Amino acid sequence: MPNKVNVNSKGEIEIEIxxxxxxxxxxxxxxxxxxxxxxxxxxxxx
Numbered sequence: 001m002p003n004k005v006n007v008n009s010k011g012e013i014e015i016e017i018x019x020x021x022x023x024x025x026x027x028x029x030x031x032x033x034x035x036x037x038x039x040x041x042x043x044x045x046x
Contacts, residue, residue: 005037 004016017023017032024031028040 004014006014008014015030015032015037021033022031027036029036029038031037
């Protein structure tokens with residue numbers, strides 16, 4: 001799982017990941033290795 005997920009002051013998502021983990025943006029979230037970070041209910045549209 002990500003070590004840290006943060007939203008900075010610019011509204012950018014910052015994610016710290018383990019070394020050499022593949023990252024795939026799909027399924028309404030982010031796959032980091034075999035772990036899925038679900039963003040489908042966590043995004044605010046301003």
